[in-house]
Amino acid sequence: MTDNKVYYTVETGDNLICQKCGIPLVKTEAVFEYLNNSFPVELPACPKCGFVYVPEDLALGKVLSVEKVLEDK
Template sequence: MNEDKNYNMPWLCDKCKRELVLKKVKVRYLEGNFEVDLPKCPECNMVFIDEEMAVGKMLEVEKELEGK
């Protein structure tokens, strides 16, 4: 099994016409710097964030960092 492949992922990069792969991606907010596995285009590096992640975990971490 190819670990880079993000299975059950129906989204493609529209520009590069490539399937997305799970890769470590740097995210940062205020004083926080993290690396998380996120689907991205292997060619242009555009990172995919879905709604559940944005209004769920990401929002939670944002609020947490804002409270520090």
């Protein structure tokens, strides 16, 4: 894994607000980890508390398909 590489980016609209901190989520460098593999991505997250938001279409789409590939590695 190279630190600069980003596998997936979710654009953050300005409609998402962190309920706890009351501030908008911003596009943040995040990482998915599974079965000792990790993938750098950019996801909406709260800049204060670090709550990372994984939208439904990402979870049931790309994330699920990568999970399945890794499970059979």
